[in-house]
Amino acid sequence: MNIGLKTNYLIIFAASALILSSCATPPPEPSEPKPKKPAQAPKPEYIQVALRDAQMIGQKIWMNEGSAKVENLTVWNKGEEFASLGIGHFIWYPAGKQGRYTETFPQLITFLQKQGVQVPAWLQNTPDAPWNSHEAFKYYEQSPQMVELRTLLVNTIPQQVQFIIQRLEQALPTMLESLPTERQRNHVFKQFYRVATTAPNGVYALVDYVNFKGEGTKPKERYRGQGWGLLQVLENMQGNSADVMGEFAQAAEFVLRRRIQNSPPERNESRWFQGWKNRIKTYTY
Numbered sequence: 001m002n003i004g005l006k007t008n009y010l011i012i013f014a015a016s017a018l019i020l021s022s023c024a025t026p027p028p029e030p031s032e033p034k035p036k037k038p039a040q041a042p043k044p045e046y047i048q049v050a051l052r053d054a055q056m057i058g059q060k061i062w063m064n065e066g067s068a069k070v071e072n073l074t075v076w077n078k079g080e081e082f083a084s085l086g087i088g089h090f091i092w093y094p095a096g097k098q099g100r101y102t103e104t105f106p107q108l109i110t111f112l113q114k115q116g117v118q119v120p121a122w123l124q125n126t127p128d129a130p131w132n133s134h135e136a137f138k139y140y141e142q143s144p145q146m147v148e149l150r151t152l153l154v155n156t157i158p159q160q161v162q163f164i165i166q167r168l169e170q171a172l173p174t175m176l177e178s179l180p181t182e183r184q185r186n187h188v189f190k191q192f193y194r195v196a197t198t199a200p201n202g203v204y205a206l207v208d209y210v211n212f213k214g215e216g217t218k219p220k221e222r223y224r225g226q227g228w229g230l231l232q233v234l235e236n237m238q239g240n241s242a243d244v245m246g247e248f249a250q251a252a253e254f255v256l257r258r259r260i261q262n263s264p265p266e267r268n269e270s271r272w273f274q275g276w277k278n279r280i281k282t283y284t285y
């Protein structure tokens with residue numbers, strides 16, 4: 001997961017019988033740039049999560065995204081051009097199709113192989129999904145290959161979490177560079193690692209929220225110029241509360257309320273708010 005950064009900061013989450021506990025301290029706030037040089041976004045650090053802790057995080061995400069049902073690890077939604085696989089809904093396109101969403105399942109397979117996971121032969125060196133439509137996917141839903149795929153996904157929940165964390169940290173520079181001032185970048189950087197170093201739910205909250213509402217960097221994901229992704233949550237954290245996860249949840253609720261207020265009335269997005277609140281509450285216990 002080390003992406004060649006100057007700072008090799010290790011966050012260790014040691015598992016206990018029932019909860020996670022952190023033995024790391026937040027990374028120091030990046031220093032101000034030297035005078036007369038362009039301001040640069042702070043560099044991401046390096047998060048590591050023990051497999052046991054990653055399993056616990058993954059189970060929570062799986063419950064949120066797929067009710068912890070095995071069959072929900074392999075899905076192709078009607079009207080979509082891709083399969084959604086694993087706890088992170090990793091996208092896999094068939095040959096000749098590419099949509100607006102970033103394909104991630106082939107990268108997950110490569111990641112698993114590098115982690116020493118035994119991947120079924122038919123998934124190795126296979127850049128394209130073997131099903132060319134929703135109908136074909138449904139037809140083969142109980143095939144030996146599909147059962148084998150679900151077995152792989154059930155058995156690699158910790159590695160899927162680690163893969164999501166790696167992608168999240170790699171996305172952090174983009175999040176920071178979207179901000180206009182050094183002060184804003186430093187604030188978001190600090191809040192990101194402030195949450196990440198908070199046990200037992202910090203890493204879970206970051207990973208789950210970005211899975212839930214995105215990074216917050218896409219211009220299309222705005223109502224009246226205001227987003228609702230992880231970036232906006234971190235921006236709206238005050239940064240001075242001892243209850244870090246309560247502060248994160250409060251900021252998340254704020255940006256989602258704002259989204260509803262800014263949304264087109266015909267979408268009636270308020271009907272989703274109670275479910276969103278219930279999900280956010282899981283970040284605090």
